Amino acid sequence: MCALLEVKGVSISFGGVEALKDVSLKVEEGSxxxxxxxxxxxxxxxxxxxxxxxxxxxxxxLFQGKRIDxxxxxEIYEMGIARTFQNPRPFGSMTTLENLMLSPKxxxxxxxxxxxxxxxxxxxxxxxxxxxxxxxxxxxxxxxxKIPASDLSGGHTKMLETSKGILGGARLILLDEPTxxxxxxxxxxxxxxxxxxxxxxxxxxxxxxxxxxxLFDFADYVYVxxxxxxxxxxxxxxxxxxxxxxxxxxxx
Amino acid sequence: xxxxxxxxxxxxxLFGIYAILSLCLNMEIGYTGxxxxxLVAFLGIGAFVTxxxxxxxxxxxxxxxxxxxxxDAVIAMGQISGKNPLLNLSxxxxxxxxxxxxxxxxxxxxTYPTLRVGPAFLGITILSFGEMLRIFMKHFEPTGGAYGxxxxxxxxxxVPDPALKSQLFMLTTLAILAGVFLYYRxxxxxxxxxxxxxxxxxxxxSLCLGKPxxxxxxxLLFVASGISGIxxxxxxxxxxxxxxxxxxxxxxxxxxxxxxxxxxxNHTGALVGxxxxxxxxxxxxxxxxLFPGMLFDPNYVRWMLVGVIIVAALMxxxxxxxxxKPIRTEAWNIFEGPATDRGLKxxxxxxxxxxxxxxxx
Numbered sequence: 001m002c003a004l005l006e007v008k009g010v011s012i013s014f015g016g017v018e019a020l021k022d023v024s025l026k027v028e029e030g031s032x033x034x035x036x037x038x039x040x041x042x043x044x045x046x047x048x049x050x051x052x053x054x055x056x057x058x059x060x061x062l063f064q065g066k067r068i069d070x071x072x073x074x075e076i077y078e079m080g081i082a083r084t085f086q087n088p089r090p091f092g093s094m095t096t097l098e099n100l101m102l103s104p105k106x107x108x109x110x111x112x113x114x115x116x117x118x119x120x121x122x123x124x125x126x127x128x129x130x131x132x133x134x135x136x137x138x139x140x141x142x143x144x145x146k147i148p149a150s151d152l153s154g155g156h157t158k159m160l161e162t163s164k165g166i167l168g169g170a171r172l173i174l175l176d177e178p179t180x181x182x183x184x185x186x187x188x189x190x191x192x193x194x195x196x197x198x199x200x201x202x203x204x205x206x207x208x209x210x211x212x213x214x215l216f217d218f219a220d221y222v223y224v225x226x227x228x229x230x231x232x233x234x235x236x237x238x239x240x241x242x243x244x245x246x247x248x249x250x251x252x
Numbered sequence: 253x254x255x256x257x258x259x260x261x262x263x264x265x266l267f268g269i270y271a272i273l274s275l276c277l278n279m280e281i282g283y284t285g286x287x288x289x290x291l292v293a294f295l296g297i298g299a300f301v302t303x304x305x306x307x308x309x310x311x312x313x314x315x316x317x318x319x320x321x322x323x324d325a326v327i328a329m330g331q332i333s334g335k336n337p338l339l340n341l342s343x344x345x346x347x348x349x350x351x352x353x354x355x356x357x358x359x360x361x362x363t364y365p366t367l368r369v370g371p372a373f374l375g376i377t378i379l380s381f382g383e384m385l386r387i388f389m390k391h392f393e394p395t396g397g398a399y400g401x402x403x404x405x406x407x408x409x410x411v412p413d414p415a416l417k418s419q420l421f422m423l424t425t426l427a428i429l430a431g432v433f434l435y436y437r438x439x440x441x442x443x444x445x446x447x448x449x450x451x452x453x454x455x456x457x458s459l460c461l462g463k464p465x466x467x468x469x470x471x472l473l474f475v476a477s478g479i480s481g482i483x484x485x486x487x488x489x490x491x492x493x494x495x496x497x498x499x500x501x502x503x504x505x506x507x508x509x510x511x512x513x514x515x516x517x518n519h520t521g522a523l524v525g526x527x528x529x530x531x532x533x534x535x536x537x538x539x540x541x542l543f544p545g546m547l548f549d550p551n552y553v554r555w556m557l558v559g560v561i562i563v564a565a566l567m568x569x570x571x572x573x574x575x576x577k578p579i580r581t582e583a584w585n586i587f588e589g590p591a592t593d594r595g596l597k598x599x600x601x602x603x604x605x606x607x608x609x610x611x612x613x
Contacts, residue, residue: 051460077462091453095578097587098446105462109443109581112471116438122582125443129583145587146578168462 003062004029004172004204005081010049010059010069019045021228022059027172032198032205034215034236037225038248043208044086046225047174051083052076063172078105082165083174086208088157092150096141099149099160100132101125103167128167135163139193155186162190166197175207179214187211191218216240224248254542258415261422263534265490268425270533271526272432272483274510275519276476279436281508282517282576283445284472285452286363287371290378291507293385294359294477296499298351298484300389303401303494305350306343310405313339321396329403337410344407344489351481359477360470382501389496400495404488425486432479437519445579448472449517502555506533509558513565515572520612524573532557574612 003026010023020042027033035043048054050061052073061069068076082103091099107128108114109121136142139159144152149160158178165173178194179187195218198205209215216222216236224232224239226248232239239245273291280286307320307329314332318325333340366377390398407424411417439445450458451465459465488494510529515521536550565572 053456053460072464073456073459074462074464077460083460085457089454089457091450091457093453093576094446094449097583098449098579101443101581101583102446102450102458102461102463107443110447110463112439112444112468112475115442115444116435118438118442121443125581125583126586129586132583133586142587164461 003027004064005050005206006062007046007050008060008062010046010056010061012045012049012054012056019228020049020056023225023228023230024059025223025230025233027204027206028221029171029204030198030202031220032195032207032218034219034222035206035208035225036210036212036215036222036239041225041248042228043225044176045228047083047176047208050076050174051081077168077170080169080171081174082168082170082172084158084161084165084176084178086176086180088161090149090152090157090160093148095146096136096149096152096160097129097132097145100136100163100167101128103164104128104131105168131167135167139163155182155190158182158190159193162194166201166203170203172204172206175205175209177208177210179209179211184211184214187214191215194218212240254538258418259534259538261415261418263530265418265422265425266534267526267530268422268429269483269486269490270507270510270530271429271523272486273480273507274514274522274526275429275432275436276480276483277507278511278514278516278519278522279440279448279472279476282511282515282522283440283448283452284469285371286469286473287375288378288476289375289501289504290380290382291480292499292501292504293378293382294355294480295484295487295503296382296385296389296496297355297358298481299488299494299498300395300401300484301351301354301481302347302485302488303404304395305347306405306489307401307403309343309346310339319394321394321399321401326403329405333403333405334409340405340407340409343405347489348482348485351485352478355481355484356474356478359480360474363473364470379501379504382499382504386496386499396495398496400493400498402493404492404494406489406492421490425490428482428486432482433519433523440519441579442581449579502558505562506558509562509565511572512562513569513572515574515576517576518572518574521572521574528561529558 005027007023007025010020011018012020023046035046037043045054049056052071052075056069060067063079063081068079107121108124114120136145141156141159144156149157152160162175162178178190182190191214194205197203207215219236222234222236222239223230224245231244231248232242273295277288277291280288304320307325310329310332311318311320311325316325316328318328362381363374363378366374389395395401406417406421408417408420411420440448447463447468450461450463451468455465506529510525511522513528514523514525532554536554539550540546
């Protein structure tokens with residue numbers, strides 16, 4: 001296995017506050033890598049750096065061996081990195097179907113010149129719709145295609161968000177707290193779903209999670225951030241017994 | 253005697269011009285969420301380009317050397333504008349094309365530095381650009397300063413009967429409106445329309461789904477500003493004159509009223525809004541013409557009514573008369589499944605429903 005994503009010495013500061021200090025980590029291909037840490041430790045900031053929303057003050061981000069820091073978020077998505085947000089951000093007034101139909105990249109009908117010429121994009125559109133239908137029946141959401149995304153339940157919204165990247169053909173999917181705000185059993189189901197997709201489609205996941213009990217059952221490798229610095233890494237059972245980690249979480 | 257037929261013709265012409273504008277604004281605000289508070293600027297650019305191009309074409313072809321804003325030019329235009337139908341029509345077409353290109357290019361450029369800021373800042377930037385342009389044009393001599401340009405040749409100036417002339421112009425305007433309507437419908441009922449709506453809902457999330465948001469916005473502004481310029485072109489061909497004070501900010505908000513009342517994100521709604529507001533416009537000027545000695549001028553009440561209607565619509569029907577509908581591409585058919593019973597009656601109903609849906613958008 002080789003590293004699909006590599007973060008090397010990334011630092012970023014906002015008005016003098018250093019949110020990330022010299023962070024280096026690797027996400028191996030085909031793994032489910034976890035990222036944990038107390039609130040405000042810089043986990044979401046790291047995701048924003050990887051997906052191009054923030055530019056790092058120093059350091060590099062490599063994806064499949066190519067530098068991606070400095071690219072725009074849409075270019076990074078085109079390269080095969082998809083993400084979700086801590087608070088789900090579906091396109092609320094659009095239907096579930098429309099939401100999912102947006103995910104595949106490089107659609108011909110999305111160009112202003114070709115959009116009025118239906119013949120040029122109809123075949124592609126039907127093919128995408130068939131893929132969406134398969135995926136929706138796999139996650140048990142087929143009946144919701146007409147419903148505006150803002151009317152979906154919390155669990156279904158999470159499912160919708162995690163499905164988007166798969167349709168876009170992403171190799172690496174960053175999930176920012178996939179189980180926040182859903183009950184324990186649903187949280188487990190979301191992780192089981194993620195795990196089965198990972199094995200079937202050979203995807204790689206990098207997951208921020210506060211539900212450490214669930215995460216540790218599924219993750220291959222875990223990084224721990226505290227005050228913008230990596231304080232520990234290793235297999236879940238190693239990290240769980242690390243005194244530094246326990247101290248950061250409990251304080252003192 | 254009040255001329256009902258003439259009233260209808262002038263109303264429909266004005267409706268055509270305003271409807272083109274409201275369709276453009278609907279694409280910008282209804283679909284993409286770009287708060288264009290300076291729509292009138294692009295209307296004005298189209299209007300002045302048209303005035304400049306059409307008068308210059310006539311004067312230079314007939315060998316006059318007057319400045320286009322001079323009284324001599326106006327008199328000369330009065331003599332030559334009805335002589336050569338081919339020249340009239342070609343000046344019309346050339347003005348439309350140039351208005352589209354110049355308005356579109358300026359729309360593309362002026363909004364480029366503001367695309368990365370929030371909707372409120374975009375709105376304020378374009379709003380002040382429009383006002384600055386109007387004040388600039390008031391002092392810009394080559395287009396006549398505050399007096400503007402007179403004697404813009406109607407494309408049908410060669411038709412002897414004035415009633416027929418205005419009817420022909422009305423039909424041309426409505427034909428262009430129909431073209432714009434069909435174009436926007438095809439453009440929005442597509443994957444592209446989905447991208448526009450996703451930008452309105454959440455720009456960052458759309459960016460993180462690989463949509464090149466700044467480029468999409470800039471290109472849409474090119475097209476929509478260009479078509480607004482065509483509306484400006486039609487407006488000055490209709491009135492025969494152009495001056496900076498035709499393009500005050502209030503005009504922008506009248507078009508906003510059309511889109512809000514008709515229904516944001518729905519093309520039919522934009523048309524219905526334009527019907528209502530252009531009718532209000534014509535009725536108020538007809539009233540002030542019919543009853544000259546009134547206590548107050550109905551034209552001033554009209555501006556007040558525009559505000560009242562917008563507020564009332566936002567309070568009682570915030571989504572407009574025709575609310576937005578999901579984008580139904582062929583992808584829906586795959587989910588709807590095959591219809592089970594297709595008797596003759598049901599098929600007829602289906603055809604009726606479909607044609608109603610097609611007509612109503």
